[in-house]
Amino acid sequence: MLTPLEEEEIKFVAEHYASLDGAAIEALKIVQRHRGWISDDSLRDVAEALAMTTTELDSVATFYNLIFRQPVGRHVILLCDSVSCWIMGYDNILEILKRRLNIAGFGHTTADGRFTLLPHVCLGACDRAPVMMIDDRLYGELDADKIDAILAQYE
Amino acid sequence: MEKPLTRNMLPGRGPFSLAEYEKAGGYQALRKALTTMSPSEVTETVQQSNLRGRGGAGFYTGRKWSFVPMGEDAPQPKYLVVNADEMEPGTFKDRFLLEGDPHQMIEGIIISAYAIQASVAYIFLRANYDVAYRGLQVALAEAQAKGYLGENILGSGFGLTLLLHESAGRYICGEETALLNALEGKRAIPRSKPPFPPVVGLWGKPTIANNVETLCNVPHIIFHGAEWFRSLSRSADGGTKIYGASGKVRRPGAWELPLGVTIREILEEHAGGMRDGVSFRAVLPGGASTDLLTADHLDVPMDFNAVQEAGSRLGTGTMVVVDDRTCIVGLVHNLIRFFAQESCGWCTPCREGLPWLTDILAAIEKGRGEPGDIEILRQHTHLLGPGNTFCALAPGAVEPLQSALKYFEEDFERHIREQRCPWK
Numbered sequence: 001m002l003t004p005l006e007e008e009e010i011k012f013v014a015e016h017y018a019s020l021d022g023a024a025i026e027a028l029k030i031v032q033r034h035r036g037w038i039s040d041d042s043l044r045d046v047a048e049a050l051a052m053t054t055t056e057l058d059s060v061a062t063f064y065n066l067i068f069r070q071p072v073g074r075h076v077i078l079l080c081d082s083v084s085c086w087i088m089g090y091d092n093i094l095e096i097l098k099r100r101l102n103i104a105g106f107g108h109t110t111a112d113g114r115f116t117l118l119p120h121v122c123l124g125a126c127d128r129a130p131v132m133m134i135d136d137r138l139y140g141e142l143d144a145d146k147i148d149a150i151l152a153q154y155e
Numbered sequence: 156m157e158k159p160l161t162r163n164m165l166p167g168r169g170p171f172s173l174a175e176y177e178k179a180g181g182y183q184a185l186r187k188a189l190t191t192m193s194p195s196e197v198t199e200t201v202q203q204s205n206l207r208g209r210g211g212a213g214f215y216t217g218r219k220w221s222f223v224p225m226g227e228d229a230p231q232p233k234y235l236v237v238n239a240d241e242m243e244p245g246t247f248k249d250r251f252l253l254e255g256d257p258h259q260m261i262e263g264i265i266i267s268a269y270a271i272q273a274s275v276a277y278i279f280l281r282a283n284y285d286v287a288y289r290g291l292q293v294a295l296a297e298a299q300a301k302g303y304l305g306e307n308i309l310g311s312g313f314g315l316t317l318l319l320h321e322s323a324g325r326y327i328c329g330e331e332t333a334l335l336n337a338l339e340g341k342r343a344i345p346r347s348k349p350p351f352p353p354v355v356g357l358w359g360k361p362t363i364a365n366n367v368e369t370l371c372n373v374p375h376i377i378f379h380g381a382e383w384f385r386s387l388s389r390s391a392d393g394g395t396k397i398y399g400a401s402g403k404v405r406r407p408g409a410w411e412l413p414l415g416v417t418i419r420e421i422l423e424e425h426a427g428g429m430r431d432g433v434s435f436r437a438v439l440p441g442g443a444s445t446d447l448l449t450a451d452h453l454d455v456p457m458d459f460n461a462v463q464e465a466g467s468r469l470g471t472g473t474m475v476v477v478d479d480r481t482c483i484v485g486l487v488h489n490l491i492r493f494f495a496q497e498s499c500g501w502c503t504p505c506r507e508g509l510p511w512l513t514d515i516l517a518a519i520e521k522g523r524g525e526p527g528d529i530e531i532l533r534q535h536t537h538l539l540g541p542g543n544t545f546c547a548l549a550p551g552a553v554e555p556l557q558s559a560l561k562y563f564e565e566d567f568e569r570h571i572r573e574q575r576c577p578w579k
Contacts (some may be wrong), residue, residue, distance in 0.1 A: 008262045016318045017340065025323050041365070063342040063499075066282050069264035083443055084401040084490045087481050121326060121493060122244040122443075123283055125433035126401035126475070127408045142481040149396035 002045045006031055010049055021052050024060045025149045028067050034088040037068040073109040075154045078133045084126035092094070093142050094132050100151060114154065157387055159375040160395060161411040163536035164255040170290055176258040178388055182303060184374035189267045189311040192377075194225070197270040201373065203381035205393040209240055209248075210329070210366030211441065211470045212547075213392075213459045222353035223271040223361045234362040235268040235276040236338065237370060240322055240329040242281055244443035245475035245494055249367040252408045253280075253287035256371075257294035261317070263370035266377055267304060268315050271363055273412020279334055281326035294346045298531035309505055326497035330546045331418040332363045333499065344501045345546035368397055389415030400456060402476030403433050409473065415461070419453040420472065433478035437562065443490050444551025446558035447477070467558070468565040482578035483563045484570055486518035487556050494552035503566070506548035508539045512556070524571035532567075 002010070006064045009030045014023040030055050032038055038046075038061055047057040061067045070074075079097065081090055094105070097117055101110050109116040115134075128140025139150050163171050164181055171179065188197050190376050202217025204571040223233065237260070241249040252260065260278075268276050277376055280288060295317060296364050298304045320338060328337045332346035335357050350503070356362020372394055375568050376384045385393040392414055399409035405427030417419040418438060422428065429435055437447045440457065446467035448455065455465045462469040477486060495509035515528050536557035560567065 016186075016320075017338075019339070022338070022340040022358075025337070026320075026340075029321070029323060060340065060342055066324040081489075082493055083439070083475055083486065083489055084245050087477070088474070113209070117539050120175050120245070121324075121497065122242060123251045124241050124247045124281070126245050126247050127399065128472070129401060129407070133283055138283075138285075 002031070002049060003034070006034055007049065010046075011137040012022070016101075021050050021056075023054065024057060025064065025067075026131075028057075028061055028064075032068060037071050039071075043069075071109075073113050073114050075134050077115055077117045078120035078123070079106075079117065080121070080123045080125075080131050081128070082122035084122070088129040089128040093132070096144050096147055100147060115151075136147055156413065158395060158411045159387070160252065160259070160371050160378075160397065161255065163399050164251075164448060170254065170256050170294070171258060173258060173285065173301060174293070175497065176256070180378075181258055181374075182262055184378035185265055185303065186309055188377050189244040189309050194270050194272055197266060200381050201300075201376055204256065204376045204384040205381075205388075205391065206369065206376060206384065206460055207373055207392050208366055209372075209396070209472070211243065211367035211468070212442075213469060216365065216369055218351060219272050219362060219365075222266070222351065223363060224384070224533075225272060225343075225353065229272070230360050233271060233360055234357045235262060235271065235273040236263060236332070236334065236357065236362055236364040237278040237281045237367060238275065238329060238334060238364050239278055239284075239286075239287075239367045239473075240334060241367070241459050242326045242329055243471055243473075244490070245401060245439060245577060246399070246442045246471040246473045247401075248399055248409050248471060250284060250287060251397060251399075252367055252371050253284065254290055257290045258368055259297070259371050260292055261291075261298050261303070261365055263373040264317060265308065265315055266373050267363070267370055269311075269313050269367065271361070272313075272499065273363070274314060276315060277338055277357075278317070278319045278555070279328070279338060281328070282323050283323050284334075285524045288319070288321055294309060295319060308314050316553075325499075327499045327548060330548065333546065334566055337467040344499045345548075347545060352383065358434070387413055388458075389413045390456060390461070391461055396472050398425070399473035400476055401473070403478045403481075404428065405430055405478050414455040415458040417454050417456050418448070418474070421457065422453070422476065426476070429476075429478060435476065436481070437477040437483070438481045439477070439553050439555060440467050441474070443475070443493065444468075444554055445470040447483075447559075447562060448556045449562050453495075467554070480578065482520070482576055483559050483566045484516060484520050485576065485578065487559045488520050490555050491516055493551060498548060501547075502544050504539050505542050505552075508535055509552060511535070512553075519567060520576050521569045522570070522573075522575040524555065524567075524574070526571060528571060529560065529564065531539065531569050532556060536560070542571060 013026040131140045206216045227525040333343040500506045535555040
């Protein structure tokens with residue numbers, strides 16, 4: 001079941017599109033903002049609200065990189081692996097993150113559920129490479145010392 | 156040197172508020188367009204300015220607008236879509252404009268919508284541009300409150316609803332027709348053309364999609380005139396350009412410069428040359444989907460025609476600099492892997508060809524390359540080239556590969572001969 005707040009937010013944003021299913025991506029984002037990810041149950045609820053089939057909506061949900069169809073940690077780290085960050089050594093940053101978070105690599109969540117680490121396409125901050133985002137904050141010119149200070153800010 | 160696009164961007168502070176923007180002359184162009192010019196006069200002025208699209212394809216903006224059906228019989232509503240889906244690896248120029256002066260773009264949107272008589276406009280903003288998103292929300296609310304958006308703007312009878320859509324992230328959304336499908340809440344798969352969006356676009360209605368930087372130029376063209384705009388440039392195409400450089404240069408960044416400055420000037424004067432201990436080897440002049448150029452091309456002017464004549468594309472005008480300590484095979488592997496991942500999967504050459512190329516390049520890089528591999532790579536630059544796919548993703552993807560084979564074939568051969576990456 002969608003919460004009254006989720007329903008209200010979806011209804012509001014649906015006004016912006018010429019068809020109800022036009023709000024599919026926005027609706028998925030709204031529910032993900034509240035629940036962290038899109039479970040099968042959430043998907044069914046959103047599909048019902050938009051008068052779509054679950055399959056139809058899942059074809060949209062699975063297309064976009066930032067709709068999570070699996071649970072993620074409380075914070076999501078998006079590490080840029082595109083060309084400028086590759087030149088500037090994002091692979092070193094990946095190794096540091098793996099060690100600090102004690103995880104096997106991309107796609108994994110820390111044992112305490114604090115962080116999920118994901119690879120991400122160019123974050124459009126190539127002048128500050130290598131870069132990553134944690135939730136909605138961008139961090140650039142990364143090195144080992146900076147990473148420790150950044151990670152410490154997140155509970 | 157005039158820098159119209161960045162004149163309101165002051166170091167150490169956020170973007171201008173509406174009041175500050177107006178004080179600096181903002182929204183005067185909107186007033187001029189809506190109260191003294193007809194829609195066709197606006198389009199005509201933009202045509203005369205020789206403004207070409209800044210998103211990568213370089214189509215003439217005014218000419219694009221002229222394809223939109225006008226008059227009372229035209230289908231309604233018509234749409235203007237701002238392509239702010241800046242996801243080309245190596246590109247960060249639109250972020251600069253979106254974060255630095257949101258009102259400039261909003262003014263450009265309203266004038267452009269007036270020219271094509273669109274009543275609804277969408278800003279299609281890529282995911283992860285959170286600072287730009289928040290800045291645009293503030294600026295949109297200010298413009299709405301002041302009456303620059305909504306009904307009967309400045310008493311002209313023209314009205315515009317401007318909506319902000321934040322993408323859920325996928326490179327292919329930057330392709331004009333894929334973007335329209337994404338806005339309709341669908342998978343972002345490119346549409347077959349014709350019909351073209353100016354006639355049949357969003358929800359089947361006439362739609363113009365323009366890049367952020369393109370639209371930011373419009374208020375200045377309207378305010379100062381087409382001739383002034385052409386005079387800003389060192390080439391036949393009008394205006395300035397936001398150029399950028401990343402990679403191992405001393406001062407990576409973005410700069411507004413006359414259209415047509417040379418690669419050397421950007422690299423040496425603005426980016427400060429190469430960092431100590433590395434030297435220049437090659438450059439992707441306009442993002443991940445442009446052919447590599449080499450030291451022989453440093454004096455090529457960065458304008459649409461000159462870069463094309465040199466065998467590449469101006470693209471987004473933001474350069475990725477490749478130094479002598481960076482492996483070209485590894486670089487191309489990174490690029491092709493990106494395109495393979497971001498392919499929408501709709502047409503076979505792209506869906507099947509790019510993962511195959513990724514595997515071959517990975518094998519070569521890891522020292523498991525085979526003698527026939529270079530020939531397979533080369534064949535794919537044709538198989539995935541223009542004319543074999545719905546959209547430009549695969550043809551763009553093979554541009555760095557074909558140029559790497561042209562200029563640096565010896566690097567590939569060495570990897571295969573020595574069964575290792577000589578740069579590791």
